[in-house]
Structures are given as C-alpha cells and as structure tokens.
Amino acid sequence: MSKEEEITRILAVSLRQLLVRLSPDYGRLEEIRLRVNGPLQVACGAGRQFVSDQGRFCGREEAHIVTPGELRETMEYLSSYSRYAFEEKIRQGFLTVQGGHRVGLCGGVVLDGGRVKTISPIAFLNIRIARQAIGCGRETVLRLWEKGELLDTLIVSPPGLGKTTLLRDLVRLLSDGEGAAACTVGVVDERSELAACYRGVPQNDLGGCTDVLDGCPKAEGMLMLVRSMSPQVIAVDEIGGEEDCRAVEYVMNCGCRIFATAHGAGLKELSRRPVFGRWLAEKRFGRYVLIEREKDAVFYRVCQADGQTLWRGRRPEGE
Numbered sequence: 001m002s003k004e005e006e007i008t009r010i011l012a013v014s015l016r017q018l019l020v021r022l023s024p025d026y027g028r029l030e031e032i033r034l035r036v037n038g039p040l041q042v043a044c045g046a047g048r049q050f051v052s053d054q055g056r057f058c059g060r061e062e063a064h065i066v067t068p069g070e071l072r073e074t075m076e077y078l079s080s081y082s083r084y085a086f087e088e089k090i091r092q093g094f095l096t097v098q099g100g101h102r103v104g105l106c107g108g109v110v111l112d113g114g115r116v117k118t119i120s121p122i123a124f125l126n127i128r129i130a131r132q133a134i135g136c137g138r139e140t141v142l143r144l145w146e147k148g149e150l151l152d153t154l155i156v157s158p159p160g161l162g163k164t165t166l167l168r169d170l171v172r173l174l175s176d177g178e179g180a181a182a183c184t185v186g187v188v189d190e191r192s193e194l195a196a197c198y199r200g201v202p203q204n205d206l207g208g209c210t211d212v213l214d215g216c217p218k219a220e221g222m223l224m225l226v227r228s229m230s231p232q233v234i235a236v237d238e239i240g241g242e243e244d245c246r247a248v249e250y251v252m253n254c255g256c257r258i259f260a261t262a263h264g265a266g267l268k269e270l271s272r273r274p275v276f277g278r279w280l281a282e283k284r285f286g287r288y289v290l291i292e293r294e295k296d297a298v299f300y301r302v303c304q305a306d307g308q309t310l311w312r313g314r315r316p317e318g319e
Helices: 003-008 013-022 068-078 083-092 138-144 163-176 218-228 242-253 267-271 274-282
Strands: 031-035 041-043 048-051 094-096 102-112 115-128 153-157 185-189 210-214 233-236 257-263 287-294 297-304 309-314
Touching (some): 013 048, 031 068, 138 163, 138 297, 138 309, 153 163, 163 185, 185 218, 218 233, 242 257, 267 274
Antiparallel strands (some): 031 115, 041 048
C-alpha cells in the first residue's frame, strides 16, 4: 500500500476527495489537522496551509470547515469501527495506524478518580505522517565505539530537532550490523514512536535483530527485556522520571548497553537536573550526542564522557 493510500483511507470520504484533488507531495507531507468547526489544514514542507472546498491551498477565509460528521467518520476508520478496542490508546491521546502514521487526539477529557479515563467527544485530530530518515545516523554510530566496545549513549536535544528519528536509525544500524557486528537490540516503545507498531507489527525498520515492547511503560519494559530477551542493547525514548533513571542504572549494572534520549539544550542545562547531573559527574555515559540547530541547518555533536567534543557534523537528510 502506498503512503497516499495509507493516509487517504483513514479520512472521511469528503475529506479524502479534497486530499485527492489537492494531490500534495506525500514525500514532504508532515501533518493533516482536523478541528471540528475549524479549517482543514496541512503541513507540507512550506509550512502549514489551509485547504479549500475545491481541494486547493487557500487563505483562512476560504478554507473547508471540518464538520462533526467528518470527524466522527474519520474516527470510525481510524478505530476500524471498534472504538472500544482502541480505548486504552485513546485514553493516552493517540492512535497508530497502518504505515506507522500517528494520530493525536484532543477533546473532552473524562476523569475517573482524578485520572484520565477517556477522551469524549473527540473534536481535534492531528495526523502526523510517518517518515524514517534511513541512514541519518551512519556517521554518528561510528563514533559510539571505543576500542571495539560499544558505549552507553545519551541523545540530548530540545523538542522538535529529531532525537527520536536519530535513535530509531541508530537502533537499525546496530541491529543490522552496519559498521560493526550486529547487536541484539530491545526497544521499549512506550508511546509507539520508535517502531510505530500496528497490530503488534513494527511499521518502521528497526533492523533484523530487534525486539519491541510496544505501549509498555519505560521503566517496567527495561526490566522485562533484561529478564526475558537477553539484549545486548536496550533503546528507550525520553527518559526523565526517577523510576526511568533507576531502571537505566539497573540495565547498566546488568551489562547491557543503553541508548536513550532526553530533553535538553545541552550538557550544561542537563547538569542542573539532579539525576543527570550526577550521571555527568560519574561519567555514566561513554557518549553524548547533542542535536543543535544553527540557522537553517541541524548538526550532530558527539561528546565523550567528560563532555569534550569528539566529532560534529551536519545531519544528513537520510534516504
């Protein structure tokens, strides 16, 4: 199934027809946003643009207004006419569909004992188009070894610069043995962003020697992988809580390598956070990969355990 078919089939028929007329470049399409009684909007390389009733890019005043019926119909396609089966994902605020595309959900939050029980009615959808940057980590992965030994690695970046994308490609490279012997990798994919599993099957390429725990809490998943799958490397996205950090230390003490990401503008900022500051002082991670924006370009900076820069290069676009 082509990317165009994967995306259009989950939309209400009337919206599907508009997208077919629009005929966007699906290689550059990033998002489709539906808001009840709001304008249909897409992001396609040149920023966010509105779509008219004639299936053309237009100004706000000419945009097609998404109806409650169009959003309900879209939700029926997204949940395969069985919302109950997807209730846990809906409670978390997202669904993953065939092709690895991720749909964010907003609307009325129903609470049960102070915790989110579900979202109903759903009034806002953000369809984020899956895109892998295959090969973006090839230069980086070569710097994560020392004397033939793979080192624990933490990727640090502000939101939106692609730390999950880089981690995903590093997992693929390690699993397939590009540049070194293949490693058995275990992935804890709490929010279905790394593997983008659909009905349990990864839609993203994570390599031939990778096992995935989809939708599992990070801390619990790391312990499960160590005890059951004998991984050489465990990969996890966006660590930060105390429980996550304790699990990371447990994994390190078990002889597994950790590849993880964390939000941060750099090592100096990271050092001001309690656990990360201690890790930096103890040189827990052998490598740090900092993702930095400079004007219109993004760079990867690989640092040693002491924070000294080992290599810096512009991020490749991937294949």
